Amino acid sequence: MSTSRQAETAAGGRLRAPLFFALMAALIVLEGLTSSWNSALGILNMGLLSAIMALGVNMQWGYAGLFNAGAMGFVALGGLAPVLISMPPTQGAFKAGGVGILIAFAVATIAVIGAVWLYRTLKGRARGLAVALVLIIGFFVFRWVFDPAVAAIEAINPSAAGNLGGLGLPTLVSWPVGALLAAGAAWLVGKIALGLRSDYLAIATLGIAEIVVAVLKNEQWLDRGVLNVNGIPRPWPVPYEITLQNSPAFVSKMQAWGIDPTQGSTLTVKLAFLLLFVVVIGVLLWFSEMARRSPWGRMMRAIRDNEVSAAAMGKNVTRRHLQIFVLGSAVIGLAGAMMISLDGQMTPSSYNPLRYTFLVLVMVIVGGSGSNWGSILGGLLIWYVWVKAGDWGPNIMALLASPVPDGAFKQHMIDSAAHMRMLVMGGILLIVLRFSPRGLLPEK
Amino acid sequence: MDFLNALVAITNYVIIPATAYGAQLALGALGVTLIYSILRFSNFAHGDTMAFGTGVVILITWGFQAMGISFGPLPTALLALPFGIIITSALMLGTDKVVYQYYRKVKAAPVVMVMVSVGVMFIMNALTRFLIGVDQINFADGARFVINAREWREMTGLAEPLTLRSTQVITVVTAILVVWALFWFLGKTRTGKSMRAFSDNEDLALLSGIDPDRVVAVTWIITGALATIAGTLYGLDKSFKAFTYFQLLLPIFASAIVGGIGNPVGAIAGGFVISFSEVGLTYAWKKVVTYLIPNWEPDGLVQLLSTDYKYAVSFTILILVLIFKPTGLFKGKIV
Numbered sequence: 218m219s220t221s222r223q224a225e226t227a228a229g230g231r232l233r234a235p236l237f238f239a240l241m242a243a244l245i246v247l248e249g250l251t252s253s254w255n256s257a258l259g260i261l262n263m264g265l266l267s268a269i270m271a272l273g274v275n276m277q278w279g280y281a282g283l284f285n286a287g288a289m290g291f292v293a294l295g296g297l298a299p300v301l302i303s304m305p306p307t308q309g310a311f312k313a314g315g316v317g318i319l320i321a322f323a324v325a326t327i328a329v330i331g332a333v334w335l336y337r338t339l340k341g342r343a344r345g346l347a348v349a350l351v352l353i354i355g356f357f358v359f360r361w362v363f364d365p366a367v368a369a370i371e372a373i374n375p376s377a378a379g380n381l382g383g384l385g386l387p388t389l390v391s392w393p394v395g396a397l398l399a400a401g402a403a404w405l406v407g408k409i410a411l412g413l414r415s416d417y418l419a420i421a422t423l424g425i426a427e428i429v430v431a432v433l434k435n436e437q438w439l440d441r442g443v444l445n446v447n448g449i450p451r452p453w454p455v456p457y458e459i460t461l462q463n464s465p466a467f468v469s470k471m472q473a474w475g476i477d478p479t480q481g482s483t484l485t486v487k488l489a490f491l492l493l494f495v496v497v498i499g500v501l502l503w504f505s506e507m508a509r510r511s512p513w514g515r516m517m518r519a520i521r522d523n524e525v526s527a528a529a530m531g532k533n534v535t536r537r538h539l540q541i542f543v544l545g546s547a548v549i550g551l552a553g554a555m556m557i558s559l560d561g562q563m564t565p566s567s568y569n570p571l572r573y574t575f576l577v578l579v580m581v582i583v584g585g586s587g588s589n590w591g592s593i594l595g596g597l598l599i600w601y602v603w604v605k606a607g608d609w610g611p612n613i614m615a616l617l618a619s620p621v622p623d624g625a626f627k628q629h630m631i632d633s634a635a636h637m638r639m640l641v642m643g644g645i646l647l648i649v650l651r652f653s654p655r656g657l658l659p660e661k
Numbered sequence: 662m663d664f665l666n667a668l669v670a671i672t673n674y675v676i677i678p679a680t681a682y683g684a685q686l687a688l689g690a691l692g693v694t695l696i697y698s699i700l701r702f703s704n705f706a707h708g709d710t711m712a713f714g715t716g717v718v719i720l721i722t723w724g725f726q727a728m729g730i731s732f733g734p735l736p737t738a739l740l741a742l743p744f745g746i747i748i749t750s751a752l753m754l755g756t757d758k759v760v761y762q763y764y765r766k767v768k769a770a771p772v773v774m775v776m777v778s779v780g781v782m783f784i785m786n787a788l789t790r791f792l793i794g795v796d797q798i799n800f801a802d803g804a805r806f807v808i809n810a811r812e813w814r815e816m817t818g819l820a821e822p823l824t825l826r827s828t829q830v831i832t833v834v835t836a837i838l839v840v841w842a843l844f845w846f847l848g849k850t851r852t853g854k855s856m857r858a859f860s861d862n863e864d865l866a867l868l869s870g871i872d873p874d875r876v877v878a879v880t881w882i883i884t885g886a887l888a889t890i891a892g893t894l895y896g897l898d899k900s901f902k903a904f905t906y907f908q909l910l911l912p913i914f915a916s917a918i919v920g921g922i923g924n925p926v927g928a929i930a931g932g933f934v935i936s937f938s939e940v941g942l943t944y945a946w947k948k949v950v951t952y953l954i955p956n957w958e959p960d961g962l963v964q965l966l967s968t969d970y971k972y973a974v975s976f977t978i979l980i981l982v983l984i985f986k987p988t989g990l991f992k993g994k995i996v
Contacts, residue, residue: 284772286705286779356965364961409980413987415772416703420914421983424976427911435969570907571786575779582776629794636790643783647760650777 234590234658241597248601255480258487260604261597265494266556268596270573271580272501272589273548278578279587279660280514281541282521283411286419289573290426291546293433293565294402295395295553299449300440300563302391304383310370314438315381317366321359328355370438380441388452392497392554399550400543402429407542412535418542426574433565446563455489458482490559497555498593501548505589517541518587549577571639576603579646585656594658602645603638610637666821667952673823674948679940680933681829681898684836687932688891689909690916691843691925692884698860698923699880700761702774707888707913709785710749712906714889715896716793718745719800726802734804735831736897745893750885756781757881765877782907789903798901801828821952828897839890840929843883847925852879860923908972912939915975919982921989930990935975943968 249257270288277283285291328351335347371379402425410421434442451457461467461482471481508514520527520534528534557563576599584595614634621627649656689711696704704710721741725731732740760781764774807830810822847853852875859866859876867873892906899905916935920927945962966974982989 282770282772284775409983413983415770416775417918417983417987419705419772419775420703420911420918421976421979423914424911424972424979427908427972428970428976431969431972435967571783575783578776578779633791633794636787636795639783639787639790643780643785643787646780646783647777650773650780651760651763 234594237594237598237657241594241601244598244601255483255487258484258491260601262487262490262494262559263556263604264597264600265491265498266552266559266596267577267580267600268593269494269498269501269552269555270549270577271584271592271596272498272505273545273550273552274577275581275584275586275589275592276505276541276545276548278581279585279592280509280517280521280545281538282415283538283542283545284415284419285422285542285545286574287406287422287424287426288549288577289568289570290422290429291399291403291549292553292556292573293426293429293568294398295550295555296557296563297433297440298391298395298398298550298554299383299388299557300446301381301383302386302394303388303450303558304446305385307370307373307378307380307382310373310378310381313373314366314368314370317362317369318381318438321363321366324355324362325359328352328359331355367436367438378441379444380438380446388450388558391558392452392551395554396547396551399553400547403543403546404539407539411538411542423570423574426570430565430568433563433568440563440565443566445565447561449557449561449563451561452493452558455486455493456482458486461485494555497551502589502593509589521587576642579642583645583649583656585658585660586654587660588656588658591656591658591660595656598657599642599645602641606638606641607635610634613637662819663952663955666819667949669819669821669823670948670952673821675937675940675944677825677829679936681832681894682940683933683936684832685891685895685898685932686909686912686916686936687929688836688839688887688894689913690920690928690932691840692887692891693913693917694920694923694925694928695880695884695887697917699856699876700765700774702771702778703914703922704884705775705778705910706782706785707884708907708910709782709789709903710753710885710888711892711895711909712789712901712903713752713785713792714745714749714885715892715901715906716789716903717748718742718889718893719793719798719896719901721745722800732803734827736801736803736828738800738802738893738897739831739835742890742893745889746886749889750882753881753885754878757877786903786907793901793903795903798896800901801897803827821948826898828894832894832898835890835894839887843887843925846883852876856880911972912936912975915979919978919989921991924989924991927989927991934990935978938978939971939974942966942974943971 245257245261248260270292273291274285274288277285332348332351332355335351336344339347370381373379406421406425407418410418433440436442437444440446458479459482462478467482467485468478471478474481476484516527516532517537519530520532520537524534577596580595580599581592582595583599584593585591611631611634614631614637618627618630621630689707692710693704693707696702696707718738718741721744722736722738725737725740730740731737760777761774764777769777804827806824807827808823808825810824813819813823845853847857855866855871856876856879858869859871859873863873866876892901895906895909912935916931917928918931919934920929920931942965945964947959947961947963950963951958
């Protein structure tokens, strides 16, 4: 009896994923037919990026049960990479202040390492005093070197630059660098907060995310802060609309197909991004699936399902947690770097924890915790709902408000429709957690 | 004289604001710590609960103002506060019935409860925004100052001004009353004692015939009240903005953990540790230094950290505590 039921669900499981993905494709096609292909491809591209973020968060939450409440920070940190790697360097900036900034960071590193060394070697009251002294002196020396360097950089052509600029390398190089940046930060946080109570990691990551975004908003020498960095170069095969429009071959081809060349060029660009993203997702998915099926993946699940028995089997739970936390954050950082390349600009004030941390968690849980295909489906589907809830919200609200007499209250109702998506997302998250905790595509 | 001036400057720019802020954080952290010790999870929806409670209070305040009701020199919001508490606590009880109760019954892992509280956070976020929007709102009325700068100068003849806003006094007085009432409740009443017993040892408490549903319900009511009071005081003292309240989550968690999560005394101490460090490190000490060291004026502002990094302070303190004393200053509980 039970075996036949299992077989049944297994057959259902085989059909389940293709069915849901077909539904998702239908939704995108519907958007293309009813609205425009431009917006359909836009949703698809951002959906794929969200899917990559969800893959990263799924490694942490789904494989290991680690709650990362700071995905936004890793997305933002990854987004810094295209600015630092692929933007052209600002003339004279490095000479004016770059060296000073490097020295300042060297001082900070030496002070921290010195403090750690003192903490480990000394004992008693002398230890606290010595550590505090080293840190305080280190801080003042750091500020003493750092402040003039920053002032010098920010003084260079402040209306257009005022920052260090990048290295002028190809944009594709910046993607793995974004992953590395995020991985470094994750290592630091994980080293401290893992091994303690499970919710401490959540609180610590919440904090690091706020701080990363604060740094990006305020450190003008780094990324021009709230002045934003524009014109970040596109990754390798993606063309620019203007080049396409100026190319006679492209224009004649589009005309032969009966497509307006201007529209055709934007579609081509979006398709090129799409292709690139699909390749990245394919590689990530292949690696994730291989990892999940490997002995390492079995060990991870064993740890997640019962930490105590896994520890009794000689598995170093904290180390494995740190490993998966760093890996997952690297994937999130990669998505952050890719997103900045897609947007072509860095706007630190656009990082919002609800959008980049908690929405991604919703994606993972709706898709199915621990399931890679589920994360991709969740990323696409939830992003679609998020965008569409923004469109439908005002209409639904107008309908609800229609019996209400005109006046301030009706206006208030219609104005608040923009917040509908929060309600929808919270509702979806709670309903899935309660009634279908394994998600749309459960882990096998 | 210069020494006195320096002292006045420190009081004016550091001690008074940090005390008021610390009291607000302490009330917020008490809510987090109560939920933690009774329901055993970190409530990510707490910041948005504060925002919701404050939103309700603001709406009622506007209603009172429209009806011409005022509270004399005190802000009308204080009159609206009890109504806000009732509505918020009712919402908390409703949330518990609809959402959390199930997870208690299936004995879900704490981290799952945290995830559930994220869902609640989204909903509260939306409710607050439906209710009152996303804009910054100032709703303090009544007398603005207890001591204003001019009076102070005339009174003392010191060059350095000192202002004491009425909202700051109200914050501290209210916080003291609330904390006193809470400790009296937890220490002296039967329900309070059963809550403490439940927090210390759930199984033993159940065995002694303590009704868990009652304990949980009372906890949610108190949490709703604390969140509304903390949010209203913060809004009176500064201003109300839904997103700022979400961001308060970090310093509030930091306060609760620094003091020792699950320990009410720790939550209060933690609130003040965080507020004094935050204000002290982001204050520009130039004035004080100029007064204290004669014939020397520093070039910069002598500000250790820009105010944009105030959350970095709570984070750093949190990290230091996690590294060196994970149970917090006052032995919290580690589940």
